Amino acid sequence: MVLGDEGLGQGEVGFGGDGIRAQRPSDQPLSPDPIDEQPPFAPSHRATPRQADLSTGVSLFEPSRPQTPSPGTETAEIRRIVQEYDAIMAARHATSSAGDSVVCGDADGDADLKETILGSDRVFSGQLIKVDHVDVSLPNGRTSSREVIRHPGATAIIALDGKGRILLVRQYRVALERVTREIPAGKLDLGEDCEACARRELSEETGYTAGTMRYLIPISSAVGYSDEIVHLFMATDLIPGEAHPDDGEFINVEWVDLGEFIDEVLDGKVEDSKTIIAALVCDVIARRLHR
Numbered sequence: 001m002v003l004g005d006e007g008l009g010q011g012e013v014g015f016g017g018d019g020i021r022a023q024r025p026s027d028q029p030l031s032p033d034p035i036d037e038q039p040p041f042a043p044s045h046r047a048t049p050r051q052a053d054l055s056t057g058v059s060l061f062e063p064s065r066p067q068t069p070s071p072g073t074e075t076a077e078i079r080r081i082v083q084e085y086d087a088i089m090a091a092r093h094a095t096s097s098a099g100d101s102v103v104c105g106d107a108d109g110d111a112d113l114k115e116t117i118l119g120s121d122r123v124f125s126g127q128l129i130k131v132d133h134v135d136v137s138l139p140n141g142r143t144s145s146r147e148v149i150r151h152p153g154a155t156a157i158i159a160l161d162g163k164g165r166i167l168l169v170r171q172y173r174v175a176l177e178r179v180t181r182e183i184p185a186g187k188l189d190l191g192e193d194c195e196a197c198a199r200r201e202l203s204e205e206t207g208y209t210a211g212t213m214r215y216l217i218p219i220s221s222a223v224g225y226s227d228e229i230v231h232l233f234m235a236t237d238l239i240p241g242e243a244h245p246d247d248g249e250f251i252n253v254e255w256v257d258l259g260e261f262i263d264e265v266l267d268g269k270v271e272d273s274k275t276i277i278a279a280l281v282c283d284v285i286a287r288r289l290h291r
Contacts, residue, residue: 112139115146128152128187151221151228155198156185156274158216158282159208159235166261166282167238168275169205170252181254182272185230198233204244206253211237219277230274232281258282 115136124131130150137143159167172179186201188194195213203209212235219230245251258279264270265279 114139115144118143123147147225149222149226149228151226152188152190153194153229153231154185154187155194155201155231155233156183156219156278157198157202157210157213157233157235158183158278159202159206159210159238160258160282161238161255163255164258165255166258166279167206167208168254168256168261170254172250176271180272181270182275183278185274194231195233198231198235202235203241204246205249205251207241207243208235208238209241210235211239216281217277219274221273232274232278 115138118135118137120132120134122130123133128151132148132150134146134148135143136146161167167184168181169184170179170181184202184205186197186204188197192200195215198213199210214234214236216232216234219232221228221230243251243253261270262279262283265276270276270279
């Protein structure tokens with residue numbers, strides 16, 4: 001079933017009753033519903049096509065190392081989507097220039113924008129982040145200072161089932177003093193491989209393991225003051241299991257129709273940046289595959 005522009009999603013996703021399941025080691029794993037004919041993801045119900053200009057350059061959508069799904073657990077529709085997706089990406093790589101860079105920047109004419117680091121002092125060192133006071137020389141010859149948060153990096157996971165739903169977690173965030181809805185995510189351990197981190201975080205927070213894990217894009221969370229990079233993955237062929245969140249981590253898990261969730265993002269009802277980006281990435285991919 002391909003969703004077009006015929007109307008809005010039917011109501012908001014419920015936050016009570018069976019809509020949310022506490023995911024603790026003592027709970028039963030949250031399982032996808034029986035497979036129906038809806039694809040793993042489809043374009044937003046209500047938005048006119050917002051086609052990104054992806055016709056030039058090297059794609060940021062890069063499959064990770066091949067994984068072997070458990071027999072019979074991946075739907076034919078998911079396989080069709082993944083195969084079509086891989087064909088699009090392979091064609092884009094075949095037509096790109098050999099020297100093209102995945103990460104934008106340093107284009108012709110940008111040399112006069114560079115700031116040269118003159119010195120750096122560490123002013124704070126915590127368990128998660130560090131803060132440096134950095135002195136820089138500006139392009140006009142003057143000097144200034146920057147405050148930079150040093151972060152080890154993280155991964156985030158778009159986990160999709162065969163019913164066109166995305167797996168979200170609900171967690172209290174002290175910085176905002178409220179509960180937020182997010183895709184599963186977590187920081188990289190020292191020397192940890194990005195895909196290994198994504199698989200670990202998905203399992204810890206939700207109990208699911210992914211038969212197929214694909215690398216999508218890097219996200220610079222706050223380029224003005226932090227070097228954090230969040231590596232976004234897509235997980236399919238999900239296998240339920242028992243969650244084992246970190247000590248002091250309390251999480252509820254819910255499945256949400258992706259089309260309805262994208263509508264909520266566009267209506268400003270989701271505030272977590274990586275989750276907003278994840279929803280819009282899914283919408284763009286779906287529109288390219290279904291046009």
